[in-house]
Amino acid sequence: MxxxxxxxxxxxxxxxxxxxxxxxxxxxxxxxxxxxxxxxxxxxxARRLRENARGLQTAFRRHHPKTSVCFASKACANLSVLRLVGEEGVDLEVNSGGELAKARHAGFDSSRLVFNGVAKSEAEIVLALDPPIKAINVDSPFELSRIAAVASQRGVRANVALRGVPGVEGGSTAGIETGSTRSKFGMTAEEIESCLALASGQPDAIAVVGLHVHIGSQMTDIGLYAEAARYVARQGAAIRERFPADFAHVNIGGGFPIDYVKYDDQAPEIGYFHSHIDAADIAATAVPILTDALGAGIEILTEPGRSMTSxxxxxxxxxxxxxxxxxxxxxxxxxxxxxxxxxxxxxxxxxxxxxxxxxxxxxxxxxxxxxxxxxxxxxxxxxxxxxxxxxxxxxxxxxxxxxxxxxxxxxxxxxxxxxxxxxxxxxxxxxxxxxxxxxxxxxxxxxxxxxxxxxxxxxxxxxxxxxxxxxxxxxxxx
Ligand SMILES: Cc1ncc(COP(=O)(O)O)c(C=O)c1O
The missing domain is CATH 2.40.37.10 (Lyase, Ornithine Decarboxylase; Chain A, domain 1)
Structure with missing residues (x-):
């Protein structure tokens, strides 16, 4: 050949x-x-970036107009790239105070930002509350108590989404597989329950606005997205019952794969670099599961990184x-x-x-x-x-x-x-x-x-x- x-x-x-x-x-x-x-x-x-920004939004909005794409800026936080996708209506996911500051510098206002991370410092939480962003995705009960303390001190109400562990195993390499209880990310049912109790006791400091999961990167198995969506549907409905006034979104994270392989006679080693699915397939699978359980009024957030800029x-x-x-x-x-x-x-x-x-x-x-x-x-x-x-x-x-x-x-x-x-x-x-x-x-x-x-x-x-x-x-x- x-x-x-x-x-x-x-x-x-x-x-x-x-x-x-x-x-x-x-x-x-x-x-x-x-x-x-x-x-x-x-x-x-520039053209491909715009196409991707539009394509990722359309893939989900075709099934559910109330979808926000929050580009995972860790994939490429270059200011020109951030501004370009921002012009297309894409919001941002950030993973540190640095990315948060960069997002604001690029012109994104707080209502367009969600903040992930497993070890957020007090200084980072202060940044995220000044003014309060759309959602701080909480990774542990300890972190929620830290957020509540900072929010009370500053007299503001923090919008939080709870990051759950859907217990999804498999997919790409262990280093970028984040949905299982063996990874360091997210909360088990018991940990989520502790957060709900904590939030109930501090309604002036904490608004539980959402539920978040992220199962990994370059996830080529559509079944894993279906499993994660079923978890979000079930757990989201349960949390909403407890906080009906505040709970407004579910966030299914990113991980949407791209096809890195450009020819057909692939070596057997190529595995998950060759993807047969894309964001449109993931949307077609996940959205109905979410809307059947949570209704048309629920907002769906996604956090694609790799599929936006690779x-x-x-x-x-x-x-x-x-x-x-x-x-x-x-x-x-x-x-x-x-x-x-x-x-x-x-x-x-x-x-x-x-x-x-x-x-x-x-x-x-x-x-x-x-x-x-x-x-x-x-x-x-x-x-x-x-x-x-x-x-x-x-x-x-x-x-x-x-x-x-x-x-x-x-x-x-x-x-x-x-x-x-x-x-x-x-x-x-x-x-x-x-x-x-x-x-x-x-x-x-x-x-x-x-x-x-x-x-x-x-x-x-x-x-x-x-x-x-x-x-x-x-x-x-x-
Ligand atoms: C919480 C979270 N959301 C979204 C992403 C983006 O993943 P991807 O670039 O595979 O879409 C990551 C990547 O690590 C992440 O940790």
């Missing part, structure tokens, strides 16, 4: 298309952008080195997990050589980043090592190698790129618009990346400047 054939499934009007040998993004030549702005460089599409950006990397070892080619990029932190957790991002996008001759290679750790690679170093160790320890396991591989190894070992790909080339790493810039860091003295946005008129604007060498020292020089 050729590279050109593989491109076809995701060529999408002007969003990504091949012209000559170049990969174009919203009509802009990615290779030219890399040479003009340097790499690593994130390139966002597929709206690519990250451009330069090839800085190459090595041929025992018949395997290793390709060294200037971009590793300090720029694409999810790659360090074993996340799969599809790659295309931007300046050889039409090459027909392809080859398999090990693609790696520049950092000084063995995990700074675009394959699953940990999983491959665990598999090798198990097979070495018990040769009989060889008969189950395929099964073990599918459970332990979460990325294909090799990437197929044009065979001529080498130093000086530009690799476009797709679907990198969520959770990357936000987590990017200075590790190994690497500068955090720049980002540009291609506007709807085709113009290019900076939305984040690249760090400078001074940024590496500025906070430590007194």
């Amino acid at each position: 050729t590279q050109a054939f593989r491109l076809r499934p995701f060529e999408d009007g002007d969003f990504l298309r091949v012209e000559g040998d170049r990969l174009l993004f919203e009509g802009a030549d990615l290779t030219a952008l890399a040479s003009e702005y340097g790499t690593p460089l994130f390139v966002y599409s 597929n709206a950006a690519v990250c451009l990397a330069s090839v800085e080195g190459i090595k041929e070892r025992a018949g395997t080619r290793w390709l060294y990029l200037d971009t590793g997990y300090s720029v694409l932190p999810e790659s360090g957790f074993g996340w799969y991002f599809h790659m295309v050589t931007a300046n050889r996008a039409a090459d027909m001759e392809t080859a398999q290679m090990r693609v790696v980043g520049p950092l000084c750790d063995s995990i700074d690679v675009y394959f699953d170093m940990e999983g491959e090592s665990k598999l090798a160790a198990l097979l070495a320890a018990e040769p009989a396991l060889k008969a189950h190698e395929a099964l073990l591989r599918s459970k332990l190894v979460h990325m294909p070992p090799m990437r197929e790129l044009p065979a001529a790909t080498g130093p000086g080339d530009v690799v476009a790493i797709l679907d990198t618009g969520a959770y990357q810039i936000e987590m990017a860091n200075h590790y190994c003295g690497r500068l955090r990346p720049a980002a540009v946005m291609v506007g709807e008129n085709g113009g290019i604007s900076f939305i984040r400047r690249r760090d400078t060498l001074e940024d590496l020292t500025a906070a430590e020089e007194f």
